[in-house]
Structures are given as structure tokens and as C-alpha cells.
Amino acid sequence: MQTTRTLAILGVMLMSGCASLEGPEYAVYDPYESVNRPIDKASDWVDRKALVPVARGYQKVTPRWFRAGVGNFFSNLREIDSALNGLLQGKPRSAGTDLARVLINSTVGIGGLLDVAGVNGLVHQEEDLGQTLAVAGITRTRYVYLPFIGPSSNRDVPTAMINAALPRLILGSVYTWWVGCLDVINARAEVLSATDERDASALDPYAFTREAYYQRRKFLIFDGDPPMDDFFDEFDDEE
Amino acid sequence: MRLHLRQLSRVAVFAIVVLWVGGVNASAEVAAEEVSLRIDRFHALLLEVMQSGHAFDGRVVRLAPVVRELFDVPTISRISLGRTWKTLDDGSQHAFSMLLEELIVATYADRFESFSGQSFHRQSTDFARRGWVVKTELQKSDGERVTLDYYFRGEKVFNVVADGVSDLSLRRADYNSVIKIEGYEQLLSHIRENIADRRAGDADD
Numbered sequence: 289m290q291t292t293r294t295l296a297i298l299g300v301m302l303m304s305g306c307a308s309l310e311g312p313e314y315a316v317y318d319p320y321e322s323v324n325r326p327i328d329k330a331s332d333w334v335d336r337k338a339l340v341p342v343a344r345g346y347q348k349v350t351p352r353w354f355r356a357g358v359g360n361f362f363s364n365l366r367e368i369d370s371a372l373n374g375l376l377q378g379k380p381r382s383a384g385t386d387l388a389r390v391l392i393n394s395t396v397g398i399g400g401l402l403d404v405a406g407v408n409g410l411v412h413q414e415e416d417l418g419q420t421l422a423v424a425g426i427t428r429t430r431y432v433y434l435p436f437i438g439p440s441s442n443r444d445v446p447t448a449m450i451n452a453a454l455p456r457l458i459l460g461s462v463y464t465w466w467v468g469c470l471d472v473i474n475a476r477a478e479v480l481s482a483t484d485e486r487d488a489s490a491l492d493p494y495a496f497t498r499e500a501y502y503q504r505r506k507f508l509i510f511d512g513d514p515p516m517d518d519f520f521d522e523f524d525d526e527e
Numbered sequence: 528m529r530l531h532l533r534q535l536s537r538v539a540v541f542a543i544v545v546l547w548v549g550g551v552n553a554s555a556e557v558a559a560e561e562v563s564l565r566i567d568r569f570h571a572l573l574l575e576v577m578q579s580g581h582a583f584d585g586r587v588v589r590l591a592p593v594v595r596e597l598f599d600v601p602t603i604s605r606i607s608l609g610r611t612w613k614t615l616d617d618g619s620q621h622a623f624s625m626l627l628e629e630l631i632v633a634t635y636a637d638r639f640e641s642f643s644g645q646s647f648h649r650q651s652t653d654f655a656r657r658g659w660v661v662k663t664e665l666q667k668s669d670g671e672r673v674t675l676d677y678y679f680r681g682e683k684v685f686n687v688v689a690d691g692v693s694d695l696s697l698r699r700a701d702y703n704s705v706i707k708i709e710g711y712e713q714l715l716s717h718i719r720e721n722i723a724d725r726r727a728g729d730a731d732d
Contacts, residue, residue, distance in 0.1 A: 316700070352669070488725070489634070489697075491717040495704035500692050507691020512674070516655040519678050519686055519693055523606050 309428035314506040316498055318431040328433045328494050335436075335476075340483075343476040357401040358474040363412070364393050364400025365455045373415035377423045382413040382511075414508055416451075418444035422509045431498055439501035562659045562679050563652045569597055570647035570663070573635070577642035583726050586636040591628075594635065599683035600628045606685070607698045611706055626715065630722055637725040644668035647675075 309317060318324065347355070367390050374383035389405040389412060397404040406412065421443050429443040440448050455471060456463045490496035506514050572593055576586050594600075604624040605612045612620065650662040659679040666672050678686040686695040705714045 485638075488637070488728075489721075491701050491714070491721065492704040492708070496697055496701045499697050499700035503692045503696060504690070510691075512691065514691060516653065516660050516676075516678075517657075519660075519676075519688060520655060520657045520680075522693075522696065523686075523699075 309430070311428060313427040314502060314509075315428070316431065316502045317428060318498060320430065320432065324431060324433040325494055327435050328497075331433070331436050331438070332493070339473070339476050340480070343473055343480055346473050347477045347480065355474055355477060356403075358470060359478055360393070360397070360403045361400045362455055362471050362474070364390060364397070365458050366451055367393075367412065368458075369417070369450055369454060370413055370415045373417055373420045374413055376420045377415060379413075379415075382415060385410050386413050386415070413511075416444075416447040416508075418447040418505065419509050422505075427509075431501070433494075439497050441501075441505075444505065558659065559652045559654070561682070562661055562677075563649060565597060565682075566661045566663060566677050567649060569593060570649075573639045574642070574645070574647070576636075577639050577645065580641075583633075583636055583640075586640070587632055590635050591632045594632050595628060597684055598628075598631060599680060599685045600624050600631065602680065602683075602685045603627060603631075603695060603698070606695055607702050608706075609699060609703050611703075611711055623715075626718055630718055633722045633725045637728065650674075 311317065367386050371383045371386035371390065374380075374386055389410050392405040392408075392410070393400045393403060396402075418441070426443050429441040432440045432442060432445060434440045434445065434448055437448055437452075456468075459467070486493060486496060486500075572589065576589050579585070579589070581589065601620075601624050604620070604627050607627065608615075608623065615623065645668060646666045648664045648666065650664060653660050653662065655678075657680065661677040661679070663675045663677070664672050665675055674688075674690050676688040677684045678688065686693055688694070702714055705717060
């Protein structure tokens with residue numbers, strides 16, 4: 289009963305994702321906090337009890353070059369999405385850079401294990417569907433905490449789904465359960481220091497993560513250069 | 528004679544405008560140089576502290592006066608607490624600012640505990656509508672780069688933005704959530720615990 293209700297609420301949340309919202313652009317909006325918090329708490333419990341110990345062990349027994357190779361490999365599989373969204377946002381240079389990266393890294397970079405393109409100055413552009421929707425005008429979005437995936441929003445849920453599905457779609461039957469586990473564990477190991485720092489700083493990790501998520505998304509939407517004045521204007525209410 | 532006076536007055540107005548604009552530009556340049564130097568000195572201190580091999584308390588002693596001089600802690604305190612700030616009397620506001628200053632120092636002492644080839648690079652100093660922004664980059668030993676932008680109001684920093692994430696916004700969201708759920712006294716208690724944890728974490732290393 290509880291599961292059905294949660295799923296029903298999640299369904300409504302997703303379907304209403306594109307409904308217009310009021311209030312300042314890119315601001316935190318969390319009308320589902322009463323649902324999000326328990327999901328965050330449960331996911332965090334599983335993360336601490338299962339995933340983090342495995343990721344720490346993995347980090348201890350594998351050399352850095354190995355983890356970098358695994359990260360590069362899966363990142364390369366997902367980069368085609370970035371190229372496509374660069375194009376959708378009207379940024380041919382960005383799309384071209386990502387496409388060139390995929391071609392170079394998939395061939396010279398031994399199937400994406402080595403970031404040869406990055407070493408030669410072609411930097412990953414980090415575009416995705418959520419950013420494309422933001423560029424198209426969806427700048428206000430409701431916060432959603434996805435079970436075992438993490439912070440997201442109505443607008444960004446499809447991005448999370450695409451990220452999860454792309455390696456499976458591209459690799460087909462090669463994407464076995466242990467390849468999937470390697471992807472997840474390596475990705476978790478890569479962000480261990482970030483989550484350790486969050487745990488050391490945050491008094492309410494839920495509120496902290498939510499705020500960080502919205503700001504990080506805005507940073508990416510503006511290609512790493514959000515308006516400087518916003519960081520002054522944001523605090524006008526406190527004057 | 529009348530024409531002569533009119534010309535003179537035009538010249539005077541022109542001279543005033545030129546002097547005023549020149550003065551503003553000159554003071555802006557001085558300010559840009561001053562805020563840039565302040566950040567350079569702060570980064571130099573962080574590198575020195577990391578390389579010194581001092582224990583936590585030693586790093587705190589080195590960092591505290593510089594943090595006090597560089598950061599506008601009363602403004603950070605006021606914004607972090609939001610509406611709660613106005614409900615506090617002067618003594619409580621001062622006490623909170625002191626506690627927050629202690630936390631900021633402890634956080635820097637904890638984060639910059641040892642040197643492993645990190646370096647800081649200043650990218651630019653820009654004037655936004657209401658203050659200077661010094662854009663810098665921290666390069667870690669593994670090549671990872673983190674942008675660190677220092678936002679000034681007047682002569683002091685009130686916000687640090689790392690890779691687009693504002694420290695002040697995080698603090699405000701975090702503190703207001705704790706106040707809403709647990710109350711102001713619990714917030715103070717959590718901040719004291721956080722400072723103690725950072726000190727204890729250093730002792731465990």
C-alpha cells in the first residue's frame with residue numbers, strides 16, 4: 289500500500305514536471321520534501337551500509353590509473369548524449385568537441401579507456417537533456433530525490449534515466465551484471481571525497497545536498513560561468 | 528567677455544568630469560589590485576600552512592587573524608541565519624559571529640592540512656554591480672581543478688563560490704533547515720560539535 293502510494297506520488301511529480309512554476313529562476317523548490325526526505329534517508333542508509341564500504345575497499349585495492357580508465361570508459365559511452373544536447377542547445381562547437389572526443393577516445397584511446405582527447409585539450413562539455421530543457425526555458429523545477437541515485441528534479445529525471453541506460457544500450461549483451469556493478473562502484477569511489485566533505489560540513493545533509501544540487505545545475509547550465517551579479521542579488525532579502 | 532566666461536565654465540566642467548572619471552578609474556584600479564593581493568596573500572598563507580606540518584591548533588593560530596581580516600564574518604552570520612538574526616540581541620549576534628569565525632578557521636585548518644603539490648592560480652578580478660569578484664583556480668596534485676571565486680563587499684569577502692556552489696547559500700540553507708526542525712540552540716550545539724569533530728579528526732590522522 290505504502291509502495292503504491294509512493295509510486296503514485298512519484299508519477300504525479302514526474303508528470304507535472306513541465307508545468308510552469310513561479311518564483312525566482314534556478315531557485316530551490318521542494319514541495320515534495322515530506323516524500324523526498326524519507327527516500328533520502330533510506331538511500332543514505334543503504335549507501336553507508338553497502339555501497340560506501342565496497343567503494344572504499346575498491347579504492348584501496350585498485351590503482352588510480354585503473355579507476356581512471358574505468359571512469360573514462362563509461363564516461364565515453366555517455367558522452368554521445370552530451371554531443372547531442374550541445375547541438376540541441378545551438379552550440380555546434382560544444383557538440384563538435386564532444387563528438388571529436390568520442391571518436392578519438394574510442395579509437396586512439398582504446399575503446400575509451402584513455403582520455404587522449406582530454407590530454408590534447410578537448411575538454412568534456414558536460415551537456416545533458418536537463419540543461420537543454422533549461423536553455424529552452426524550464427528554469428524552475430521541483431526537487432526530487434531519486435532512490436539510490438540521488439538528487440534530481442522533475443526536469444532532470446530523464447537525464448538520470450539516460451545516464452543509467454546508455455551504457456546498457458551501447459554495449460548490449462556485453463553489459464553484464466558485473467560490468468554494471470563496476471560502473472556503479474567506480475562512480476561511487478570517484479565521489480567519495482566529495483561526500484566525505486559534505487558529511488564533515490553539513491548539519492542537515494538533506495538541505496545541504498539540495499542547495500548544492502541546484503547551484504551545481506545552474507553552473508552547468510551557464511557552462512561554468514553563471515552571472516556574477518546573481519551571487520550578490522541572491523542575498524538581497526537578508527539586507 | 529561673456530563668451531570667454533562661457534568657454535571657461537565649459538572647460539571647468541570638462542576638467543571636473545575628466546578628473547572625476549579619472550579618479551574613479553584610478554580608485555577602481557587600486558581596489559582591484561588591493562583585493563587581488565589580499566587573495567594572493569591568503570592563498571600563499573594556505574600553502575605555507577599546508578607545507579608547515581603544523582598540527583591542527585598550530586594551523587588555527589596561523590589562519591585565525593587572516594580569516595578575521597579577510598572575511599566579513601558579521602555579514603556572513605547575518606545572511607546565514609536569515610530571519611533568526613533579527614530575533615537575537617546584540618550580545619547573541621556577536622557570540623554567533625565569534626562561533627562562526629571559529630568554524631570557518633577550523634574548516635580551513637582541516638581542509639588544508641597537508642601539502643601534496645596543490646597550487647593556486649588567479650584568473651581575473653572583475654567588478655560586478657555591487658563589489659569585486661576575484662576568480663581563482665585550485666589545482667590539486669592529481670590535476671583536478673576547482674574554481675574558487677571570492678566575492679567582496681567593500682574590502683572583505685562575504686562569499687566563496689567553489690565550482691559554482693556558493694558557500695554562503697549552502698550555509699544559509701543548512702542553518703535555516705536546522706533552526707526550522709530543531710531550533711536555534713541545537714544549531715549552536717551542532718556547530719560546536721562540527722568544530723570539535725574537525726579538531727578530533729586531525730588528532731586521529
